[in-house]
Amino acid sequence: MRPSDVFANIAIARLDVAEAWYTTLIGRAPDARPQYNVMEWHDERQGCLQLLEDRDRAGSGKMTLRVADVAAERKRIVEAGIRAGKVEKAPGASHVRLVDPSGNLVVLEGSA
Numbered sequence: 001m002r003p004s005d006v007f008a009n010i011a012i013a014r015l016d017v018a019e020a021w022y023t024t025l026i027g028r029a030p031d032a033r034p035q036y037n038v039m040e041w042h043d044e045r046q047g048c049l050q051l052l053e054d055r056d057r058a059g060s061g062k063m064t065l066r067v068a069d070v071a072a073e074r075k076r077i078v079e080a081g082i083r084a085g086k087v088e089k090a091p092g093a094s095h096v097r098l099v100d101p102s103g104n105l106v107v108l109e110g111s112a
Contacts, residue, residue, distance in 0.1 A: 006047045011057035012102040015039065018051050021101050024080045059103030070094045070110040084108075 012018040019039060023029050026049075030039040037053040049063070067073045074084050074096045085097040095109040 007050065008048070008063055009050045009052055010061040010063055010100075010104050011054040011059075012051050012100065012104070013053070013055050013058040014101070015051065015053040017101045018053075021082065022049075022051060024082055025077055025098070025106070027076075061104035062107070063104065064095075064107040064109050067108050067110045070096055070108050073108050073110075 015037060019030065022039075022041070026041055028041075030051075031042040032040040034040065039051050041049045043049075071087050071094070074087055077098075078084050082098060087094055087096050093109055093111060095107050098106040098108070100106055
């Protein structure tokens with residue numbers, strides 16, 4: 001199988017709190033609000049990140065976002081007020097772990 005798109009859905013506790021946090025993380029406002037309890041960021045290449053207000057499932061998600069420069073992105077988001085772990089290095093890659101306001105794990109990953 002070769003999917004044409006990837007569509008990630010993360011459950012969050014409060015849409016308003018998540019919107020502020022993810023807008024800071026991604027660096028822009030959501031692209032769409034298809035329902036009253038949903039917001040989306042679209043990637044022109046092949047992806048969509050959807051946040052769904054669902055308090056029963058919130059906090060159990062995990063997502064990895066690939067970025068060109070993990071250290072630069074960490075610096076940018078920390079300066080914007082998001083708490084982030086240290087840059088961790090592994091063979092061929094580096095990453096930093098974040099936890100969103102609902103408790104979901106977000107990992108930024110890039111080349112080492």
